[in-house]
Amino acid sequence: MMDTLKDWLFWIPAWFWITLVVHFTILGTVAYLILLERKVASWVQDRIGPNRVGFDFGLPFLWFLKGMNGLGQPLADGLKFIFKEDYRPGGVDKILFTLAPGIMILTIIISIAAVPWGGIKQSTRAIDLGVNDTSAPVPADQLTAAAQKKLPPGEVVYGVPTPADQPGTYNVTFRYSFQIADLDIGVLFILATLSLAVYGVVIGGWASNNKYSFLGGLRATANMISYEVPLGLAVLTIVLMYGTLDLGTIVEKQAWMWHGIIPAWNIFTQPLAFLMFLVCIHAEANRAPFDLAEAEQELVGGYHTEYSSMRFALFFLAEYAGMLTTSAVCVALFFGGWHFPGLTGNTDPNNPAVTSHLLIAIVRCVVFFVKTLLIIFVFMWVRWSLPRFRFDQLMGLAWRALIPMSLVILFATAVVIYFFGHDRALMRVGGKMGLILLAANVVTLIVFFGAYLLLPAPPPTNRRIRIPGSRFNPEPALSA
Amino acid sequence: MTTANILAIADQQQAVAAVLFYIFAGISAISALGVVISRNIVRTAVFLLFTLVGVAGLYFLLNAEFLAAVQLVVYAGGTLILIIFGVMLTSKSPFSRFEPKAVEVVIAISVASVIFFALVLAITRTKFAVNPTDFTAYPIDKLGQTLLGDFLVPFEIVSVLLLVVMIGAAYLAKGRRREAD
Numbered sequence: 001m002m003d004t005l006k007d008w009l010f011w012i013p014a015w016f017w018i019t020l021v022v023h024f025t026i027l028g029t030v031a032y033l034i035l036l037e038r039k040v041a042s043w044v045q046d047r048i049g050p051n052r053v054g055f056d057f058g059l060p061f062l063w064f065l066k067g068m069n070g071l072g073q074p075l076a077d078g079l080k081f082i083f084k085e086d087y088r089p090g091g092v093d094k095i096l097f098t099l100a101p102g103i104m105i106l107t108i109i110i111s112i113a114a115v116p117w118g119g120i121k122q123s124t125r126a127i128d129l130g131v132n133d134t135s136a137p138v139p140a141d142q143l144t145a146a147a148q149k150k151l152p153p154g155e156v157v158y159g160v161p162t163p164a165d166q167p168g169t170y171n172v173t174f175r176y177s178f179q180i181a182d183l184d185i186g187v188l189f190i191l192a193t194l195s196l197a198v199y200g201v202v203i204g205g206w207a208s209n210n211k212y213s214f215l216g217g218l219r220a221t222a223n224m225i226s227y228e229v230p231l232g233l234a235v236l237t238i239v240l241m242y243g244t245l246d247l248g249t250i251v252e253k254q255a256w257m258w259h260g261i262i263p264a265w266n267i268f269t270q271p272l273a274f275l276m277f278l279v280c281i282h283a284e285a286n287r288a289p290f291d292l293a294e295a296e297q298e299l300v301g302g303y304h305t306e307y308s309s310m311r312f313a314l315f316f317l318a319e320y321a322g323m324l325t326t327s328a329v330c331v332a333l334f335f336g337g338w339h340f341p342g343l344t345g346n347t348d349p350n351n352p353a354v355t356s357h358l359l360i361a362i363v364r365c366v367v368f369f370v371k372t373l374l375i376i377f378v379f380m381w382v383r384w385s386l387p388r389f390r391f392d393q394l395m396g397l398a399w400r401a402l403i404p405m406s407l408v409i410l411f412a413t414a415v416v417i418y419f420f421g422h423d424r425a426l427m428r429v430g431g432k433m434g435l436i437l438l439a440a441n442v443v444t445l446i447v448f449f450g451a452y453l454l455l456p457a458p459p460p461t462n463r464r465i466r467i468p469g470s471r472f473n474p475e476p477a478l479s480a
Numbered sequence: 481m482t483t484a485n486i487l488a489i490a491d492q493q494q495a496v497a498a499v500l501f502y503i504f505a506g507i508s509a510i511s512a513l514g515v516v517i518s519r520n521i522v523r524t525a526v527f528l529l530f531t532l533v534g535v536a537g538l539y540f541l542l543n544a545e546f547l548a549a550v551q552l553v554v555y556a557g558g559t560l561i562l563i564i565f566g567v568m569l570t571s572k573s574p575f576s577r578f579e580p581k582a583v584e585v586v587i588a589i590s591v592a593s594v595i596f597f598a599l600v601l602a603i604t605r606t607k608f609a610v611n612p613t614d615f616t617a618y619p620i621d622k623l624g625q626t627l628l629g630d631f632l633v634p635f636e637i638v639s640v641l642l643l644v645v646m647i648g649a650a651y652l653a654k655g656r657r658r659e660a661d
Contacts, residue, residue, distance in 0.1 A: 095523070096526060099526070183545055184545055184546075184619070184620065185546050188549040188550075188553070189545070189549050191549075191553060192549045192550075192552035192553045193552065195552070195556070195557030195558075196529075196552065196556055196557060198561060199564075202565075203522070203526060206568055207522075214568070218569075221561060221565060225558075228557075243621065
């Protein structure tokens, strides 16, 4: 009985477990990110923040679970969202009103699939391949194909299976990526699915049949479309360095140390690209200082003004899940993903991503996740520290500063790669080339600051609009 | 991955791929019908979104991942959002509806049926390779080298054309605003 169960569990493919764990972790983390946001807000504003709700549910015999420094807050919030009245105002487009939050959360959850959490896991297992003809040696190709057919999807046979003790049984070595979907175009896939999230905002704003919601939706769309351009260009600089769109490979190429002390992460070679990427993912997440879409002083609440109950919760969760995805991409592109000094697989000298220990793969996932949470902390820190941009400043930052800057840095990277081409076999970036890239980044930054100083200064005040009776117009208001 | 690996994987995934094919094809077909039938402009655009996403799913099933991602980025994420933007900004009432005339319906049906029969003829007369073996024929780097190598001149001409269109659109938009002042 126990053996059958074990066998059965054994044949559930690895991607199934990974998908299960990743999704539950993401959804649980998103709930706790909201608590973290409130805690960070109170830290910035010198308050205590939520610290009352524990897990005692008001039951006296659970006194020891009381308080817990507010850790029960997400549970209470979730329950409250579920039990609130699911109110839909009159005059809305009924189908689209319900569809919008669904589109938003769905696209963002899909985009998480391509995040390379833990490198590549290599395992060996004795499998009965059903080739019993012992008279002649079986061709290698046929053995590989037979072994591949026995494996669940996502696990790829590595090398040629070797005969095991029993006849017909072979030791099959296979590898699988420790992520949900190992796509050749990982970065592009994430950018593509994230670009669909804007539909949730714009459709939600439109379907509400409310001018303020509609304005919020339009602002969010303009914001997200504008910042997708520099975001894509910043990603392209990294893609150019490694010649691949596969996030797993990009992480793998960063998993080594310069002179044994400095991790070869792209943050050290492309700091300017990182800075631009960070600004753009703030804008993509529609958070302060880019939260024009929900500027409460101007628009009541933005695109989700008319939403309540779980429909609102889905919008809210999608914002945090989106932050989680973009931060994970940021970690993979600029902070070496799962790499931490001393944490390489050592299974395959040519490929540090491969490990044969399950424990190492799991530790890598934890490292990746902690790095992601650190980036998210920066998100929250920025949100509670900086005031909101004006809309023209927002657009000016994207079109006049970020896009030219990212084009220049992309061009500089291309030139550096052309003239100082790296070790083609390993496709790593380091040594002289890394220093030159760093210099190119710094020079670009200095040139742009110099150019900024040379530009004619904008007028020191806001443009005044002469509305009769406003404080910019001394004429008395037109009275009837 | 060797060819033996890839072939075996494809063989194994056939059942799943068949189910997914019908799901994606169904999404595309039903929402394409919705695009035609719906009278509400924004709903039409949302149906079009699902059509494009369904087609992207079909591309994924055919191992054309790059094409699928480009379909999502360019058509679903770029072009369609601009269409929705334009419709929302220009339509007079928020829930404006199509009211086609009888003549328009007749013209649309005749054009659509001609295209439909042309497509049916093309599909039934073409001999498709039943068991394609070369899965790795077009990886992205090859695609890029082809675009910027063998097809450099057409590629550049298309780019210039797009640039001209963009400048023209900006000029037209600006000119109208001056008139308004």
